[in-house]
Amino acid sequence: MVNSTFKKAVTILASVACLASLTACGAAAASESSSATNSNGDEVRTIQAVTGGTPAPYTLKNTDNKPDGQNIELVQEVFKRLPQYKLEISFAEFKGIFPGLDSGRYQIAVNNFAKTPEREQKYIFSTPMYKNEYVAVVSEQSGIKNIDSLSDLAGKTTITSADGSNVQLALQKYNQANPDNTIKLEYNSADQVNQLQQVKDGKVDFSILDAPTVRYYEKKIGLKLNTVELSDKVDEELQNQNYSYLVFPKGEEKLRDDVNKALQEIIKDGTSKKIDEKWFGADQTPDPDAK
Numbered sequence: 001m002v003n004s005t006f007k008k009a010v011t012i013l014a015s016v017a018c019l020a021s022l023t024a025c026g027a028a029a030a031s032e033s034s035s036a037t038n039s040n041g042d043e044v045r046t047i048q049a050v051t052g053g054t055p056a057p058y059t060l061k062n063t064d065n066k067p068d069g070q071n072i073e074l075v076q077e078v079f080k081r082l083p084q085y086k087l088e089i090s091f092a093e094f095k096g097i098f099p100g101l102d103s104g105r106y107q108i109a110v111n112n113f114a115k116t117p118e119r120e121q122k123y124i125f126s127t128p129m130y131k132n133e134y135v136a137v138v139s140e141q142s143g144i145k146n147i148d149s150l151s152d153l154a155g156k157t158t159i160t161s162a163d164g165s166n167v168q169l170a171l172q173k174y175n176q177a178n179p180d181n182t183i184k185l186e187y188n189s190a191d192q193v194n195q196l197q198q199v200k201d202g203k204v205d206f207s208i209l210d211a212p213t214v215r216y217y218e219k220k221i222g223l224k225l226n227t228v229e230l231s232d233k234v235d236e237e238l239q240n241q242n243y244s245y246l247v248f249p250k251g252e253e254k255l256r257d258d259v260n261k262a263l264q265e266i267i268k269d270g271t272s273k274k275i276d277e278k279w280f281g282a283d284q285t286p287d288p289d290a291k
Helices: 002-032 070-080 094-103 166-177 192-200 211-221 232-237 253-268 271-280
Strands: 035-037 043-051 085-091 108-113 123-125 134-138 157-160 184-187 206-210 226-228 243-249
Touching: 043 070, 043 094, 070 085, 070 108, 070 253, 070 271, 094 108, 094 243, 123 253, 134 192, 134 211, 157 166, 157 192, 157 206, 166 184, 166 206, 192 206, 192 211, 206 211, 211 271, 243 253, 253 271
Parallel strands: 043 085, 043 108, 157 184
Antiparallel strands: 035 043, 108 243, 123 243, 134 206, 134 226
C-alpha cells in the first residue's frame, strides 16, 4: 500500500517537473526571439534603437515625449525602406547607450555620433548620415574676431561636455598635439541653452558648435549670439570628425549593410536633403565618397 502510494506520488511529481521544464524552455525561446511574421508570412525582425534625446536638432523629445529630430526622422525614413525590420526607438541616458549596445539590449545607437579609432575597436558604423558644419559662438569680451587655426583659440576658455561629441574630441586631439599652447576646456553637464548663455554672458570665451544647433536655438528661443565663421584650415583640423554616423554592435553587419543600402537610396532621391533642410536649415548631404 505504501509502495503504491509512493509510486503514484513520484509519477505526479515527474509529470509536473516535465511540464515545468517544457514551459520554461518555451519561455526562454520566446524571450530570445525578436522576430515575427507579417500578413504575407514574411519574417520581420524588431530592431531596438536608442537615443539620448540631445542635442537638438539632431535628437530631442517632442511635446508628446516621443523621440524626434533630424537623426530620428532620418532613421525612421531608412526603415520605411526595410520591410524586413520593425523599428522601435527609446530614450536612455547618454552614458547608458554604449553599455546597452554591449549587452544586446539595443541594436542601433542614434545620437549624432562621431567615428573614433577607440569606438571602431568595439563597434561598427553606418556610412555617413550627413556632413557636419561648425561655427564658433564667441563672447564679446573674448576679443575673438577670426579663427584661422585652432591655435588662435589657445589660452581661451570653452565649455564642453565629456560625452565624446565631435567637437570635444577634436579639441582634445589639438591639446594633446600642442601641450604648450592649449585651449582651456571646462567640462560641464549643463544643457546647450545654458552653455550658450554662459558664452553670451562672458563666463567662457567661446564654444564651437554644430551650425544647425546654433540656428535651432536662435530661432526657438530668440537667443542672439555672436558667431565667427571657421576657416578652411580649421575645417581641415576638424576633418576627422566631419561626419556623423549610426552605431551598431559587432555582429550586426547584416543589419548595418541593409541600413547603408537604404541610407544611400534616401540620399540619392533627395529625401535626406529635405530632412536636413527641415531640421538644419541647410542641405548637409555627405560627399559621395565619404566613409
